[in-house]
Amino acid sequence: MPDRLVAIGGNAGAMGAASQAKRMQPDLDVVAFERGRRTSYAACGVPFFVGGEVASLDALVARTPAEHERRGIDVRVGHEVVGVDLDRGVVSVRAVDGGGASEEGFDKLVMGTGARPLRPPLPGVDLPFVHGVQTLDDAEELLAEAERSGSEDVVVVGGGYIGLEMAEAFTRWGARVTVVESSPQVLRALDADMAELVSRAMDGFDIVVRTNVEVTGIEPAKVTTTAGELPADLVVLGIGVTPNSELARDAGIELGARNAIVVDEQQRTSADGVWAAGDCCDSFHRVLGERVHIPLGTVTNRQARVAGIDIAGGDATFAGVIGTAVTRVCRTEIGRTGLTEAEAERAGFTCRSAVIESTTRASYYPDAEPITVKLVAETTSGHVLGGQIVGGAGSAKRIDTIATAVWNEMTAEEMVNLDLAYAPPFSPVWDPVQTAARRLL
Numbered sequence: 001m002p003d004r005l006v007a008i009g010g011n012a013g014a015m016g017a018a019s020q021a022k023r024m025q026p027d028l029d030v031v032a033f034e035r036g037r038r039t040s041y042a043a044c045g046v047p048f049f050v051g052g053e054v055a056s057l058d059a060l061v062a063r064t065p066a067e068h069e070r071r072g073i074d075v076r077v078g079h080e081v082v083g084v085d086l087d088r089g090v091v092s093v094r095a096v097d098g099g100g101a102s103e104e105g106f107d108k109l110v111m112g113t114g115a116r117p118l119r120p121p122l123p124g125v126d127l128p129f130v131h132g133v134q135t136l137d138d139a140e141e142l143l144a145e146a147e148r149s150g151s152e153d154v155v156v157v158g159g160g161y162i163g164l165e166m167a168e169a170f171t172r173w174g175a176r177v178t179v180v181e182s183s184p185q186v187l188r189a190l191d192a193d194m195a196e197l198v199s200r201a202m203d204g205f206d207i208v209v210r211t212n213v214e215v216t217g218i219e220p221a222k223v224t225t226t227a228g229e230l231p232a233d234l235v236v237l238g239i240g241v242t243p244n245s246e247l248a249r250d251a252g253i254e255l256g257a258r259n260a261i262v263v264d265e266q267q268r269t270s271a272d273g274v275w276a277a278g279d280c281c282d283s284f285h286r287v288l289g290e291r292v293h294i295p296l297g298t299v300t301n302r303q304a305r306v307a308g309i310d311i312a313g314g315d316a317t318f319a320g321v322i323g324t325a326v327t328r329v330c331r332t333e334i335g336r337t338g339l340t341e342a343e344a345e346r347a348g349f350t351c352r353s354a355v356i357e358s359t360t361r362a363s364y365y366p367d368a369e370p371i372t373v374k375l376v377a378e379t380t381s382g383h384v385l386g387g388q389i390v391g392g393a394g395s396a397k398r399i400d401t402i403a404t405a406v407w408n409e410m411t412a413e414e415m416v417n418l419d420l421a422y423a424p425p426f427s428p429v430w431d432p433v434q435t436a437a438r439r440l441l
């Protein structure tokens with residue numbers, strides 16, 4: 001009898017691992033349970049769908065259940081796993097439409113249950129016009145509510161990247177959009193000086209940003225805050241996510257940072273024969289030297305590949321994360337990697353930083369846009385600890401050069417010596433990331 005792999009979750013974490021394992025071990029019997037209606041979709045595209053830049057939700061689906069079936073994976077959409085019994089090697093499954101419960105046996109199990117938007121314990125948070133977004137099904141519900149209410153006044157609770165992307169999306173509807181953020185800045189993954197540039201860009205789009213303000217409750221047609229009331233016919237939650245790790249916890253599997261499932265370098269959990277990948281599990285931060293929960297598609301896909309290879313008996317290692325991420329808010333591109341200056345100081349590093357302003361192309365070339373780069377390096381070793389970029393079109397992906405430097409513990413001097421490409425349509429002769437490294441020196 002071939003081994004039986006059960007995958008919990010139908011998106012990148014579970015299906016990525018299951019597909020990788022099936023490719024390497026074609027006789028593996030694979031069954032996947034997804035409580036929603038879709039598989040292998042790009043939630044990352046949701047803000048751009050809501051904003052009208054992407055025509056349909058179906059365009060965000062990379063592989064349908066039928067396509068997985070053709071590749072030999074038995075996919076059961078509309079089925080939720082409600083229990084895991086490790087001693088008996090069975091999962092309990094409930095049909096979401098009320099069609100009854102059943103048990104399914106497994107030899108190996110991969111958990112890719114993802115995460116869900118945090119719901120602050122506020123009065124009114126469960127009202128029907130309050131929405132978080134994680135899956136395409138969530139996006140459909142949010143859109144239906146937005147269309148029903150007309151969405152003239154939208155309040156986004158939380159200034160993380162998803163909240164800001166959604167805020168911009170609703171400006172395209174002609175909505176009056178307010179972002180309420182309890183801390184002194186939006187995008188806490190940036191230093192305050194860099195986040196300020198993003199707030200300015202949002203000003204230009206008439207998005208009202210209320211920092212140092214807390215939401216105290218939600219009532220029909222309004223949000224109450226520590227700074228007064230805001231009209232609202234739609235509320236979007238953007239204060240972050242929490243891992244869906246309860247199934248693992250109840251099965252006795254170890255949880256760690258922010259209740260994420262603890263995994264090793266092969267994505268194995270604390271239970272024999274059980275792997276996890278994606279937003280439900282933790283990862284090792286190479287600069288901080290500790291385990292963290294960084295819920296990103298980039299991390300998920302790399303983890304899923306490693307889990308799948310290990311499940312199939314191959315050899316792969318997940319080498320960790322450094323917190324590299326990009327986003328675009330109000331035509332402003334944002335990138336970050338490694339540690340911000342504030343994070344580095346909190347972690348006990350003695351560090352220096354440099355901020356430079358340059359242009360995305362040669363300054364005389366048409367459509368050159370401003371770009372600001374901040375680099376942070378450790379004073380003693382000179383190692384680049386992190387970088388942040390805010391600027392016009394062509395800015396954000398330059399963060400990958402800094403990410404490569406951080407990953408390889410390069411110094412600012414070594415960054416200056418890198419043989420990077422130049423021609424006027426692409427950059428000044430010194431790429432802005434190298435100009436920042438020179439300033440740091």
Ligand SMILES: Cc1cc2nc3c(=O)[nH]c(=O)nc-3n(C[C@H](O)[C@H](O)[C@H](O)COP(=O)(O)OP(=O)(O)OC[C@H]3O[C@@H](n4cnc5c(N)ncnc54)[C@H](O)[C@@H]3O)c2cc1C
Pocket residue numbers: 008009010011012013014033034035036042043044045046047079080081082112113114115133134135162244247277278279280295296297298299300326
């Ligand atoms: C709006 C938005 C924008 C984003 N933008 C970016 C971006 O630009 N770049 C980036 O890198 N990342 C981005 N992300 C993050 C990225 O989408 C996630 O990291 C990725 O989807 C995680 O995949 P996953 O499979 O681990 O979890 P999920 O995508 O959460 O999928 C988990 C799946 O498991 C199912 N499930 C959960 N529990 C059960 C159960 N018990 N039984 C059956 N099924 C279950 C859920 O229904 C869900 O379909 C964004 C996320 C959102 C929401």
